[in-house]
Ligand SMILES: Cc1cc2nc3c(=O)[nH]c(=O)nc-3n(C[C@H](O)[C@H](O)[C@H](O)COP(=O)(O)OP(=O)(O)OC[C@H]3O[C@@H](n4cnc5c(N)ncnc54)[C@H](O)[C@@H]3O)c2cc1C
């Protein structure tokens with residue numbers, strides 16, 4: 001069924017008793033052209049674009065838990081394309097363009113809200129770095145504006161402008177950035193893929209990758225063997241564990257990132273705001289809760305929960321930026337496990353195993369990448385060649401020295 | 417998480433800096449395959465779910481490097497030893 005204002009009204013008149021599930025609960029078939037491992041945003045988007053753009057119809061997404069239970073439903077929902085490096089800008093800008101047309105394309109309300117992303121700066125050196133980044137963006141046709149303090153005061157008068165240690169000197173604004181309701185992205189892609197015949201198989205954990213003469217033959221799962229012409233891994237956070245089933249070691253450590261949401265307030269925070277002197281970012285959800293986060297905890301973890309020192313650090317960042325936040329009560333906090341790669345950038349590439357493809361290393365910024373990641377991974381799976389905007393994300397770039405290190409931190413996953 | 421520093425006793429992990437997998441061994445630069453071995457040493461990790469031997473530096477304490485055995489699934493810490501005691505065994 002196509003969702004429209006008429007379908008909403010019709011169902012309302014029928015007492016909302018006739019809604020049907022948004023996607024089928026598929027049982028695995030013996031064989032597919034492509035099996036995607038991982039039903040997060042990236043896996044579901046990949047399946048959708050495989051079916052829609054490339055006409056590959058015998059596709060399954062195999063998920064060990066339920067759709068939306070991973071990072072796609074745990075992130076702080078920020079989307080933007082304000083990058084510096086030439087390998088990154090075209091990719092993230094393509095993603096933002098796909099977000100701009102996504103809801104019409106998949107016929108699903110994902111609450112894409114281009115409310116703007118404002119990065120604050122606090123020193124002359126930081127201003128110079130932001131000006132450079134803004135110019136790099138504009139050279140690539142991406143929107144970027146440098147705001148002075150007066151303009152920021154109009155936008156967000158509650159900030160602590162004259163903080164003794166970290167006075168606010170200005171900011172770089174990307175108006176087309178913003179937030180998207182993260183669960184709706186998972187559900188919307190799942191529904192749209194399902195309507196094109198993709199099987200979404202939940203509660204089905206991949207436990208092994210079967211190879212035949214060096215070529216992938218399918219996946220062993222808790223629901224039996226599933227044959228596949230090609231297998232694509234999109235297991236954010238667990239990429240190392242799943243790749244190890246095919247004998248691969250990856251340039252990745254798994255780390256935990258925490259997120260926080262407060263009680264609901266009246267509308268106060270107009271856009272996404274990030275603190276430049278510490279790591280703190282905040283936006284306000286349409287329900288009124290302040291959604292915020294900061295640094296990763298910084299040690300290898302698969303626990304999906306973090307420790308209290310990081311909670312303290314995030315809250316200190318919030319207090320330094322907007323002291324009113326101290327009066328707000330915290331409602332919930334949680335953690336998600338992400339692939340932290342060695343240069344802070346992702347991998348979309350073939351692997352040394354024939355027929356096995358990898359989509360991994362998204363760090364804490366992979367939500368904004370969801371549409372383009374799916375688009376480019378589908379392109380790679382269908383055509384066996386990288387998409388033009390994803391050519392920097394090769395697996396061999398580490399050994400070859402072609403790193404994409406946006407922050408210039410070196411091979412320390414917990415510093416990116 | 418609290419780390420049992422052999423010199424300072426049980427301390428909160430926020431006093432320490434994390435440096436990752438302690439099982440990595442620096443390759444011999446004189447061997448023929450050194451280039452490949454260094455690329456793996458610098459970039460590739462086992463990244464296990466479960467017991468993990470890892471390096472922590474007690475930056476805000478005794479400034480010793482420790483090898484900590486910690487479970488990455490539960491954050492349980494089984495023990496910590498000074499790296500020098502490892503070097504001597
Ligand atoms: C707290 C937090 C805040 C974040 N904030 C932002 C943000 O504001 N903006 C942004 O751009 N990014 C953000 N991110 C990062 C972003 O959420 C991730 O990079 C992105 O969601 C990862 O891709 P995914 O959606 O496919 O991952 P997931 O939803 O995690 O999907 C991976 C799936 O693989 C499944 N899987 C794993 N192993 C197996 C197996 N063996 N068999 C079958 N299935 C398996 C998992 O169950 C999971 O569902 C944040 C992350 C966290 C944790």
Ligand SMILES: [Zn+2]
Nearest residue numbers: 421424477478
């Ligand atoms: Zn000590």
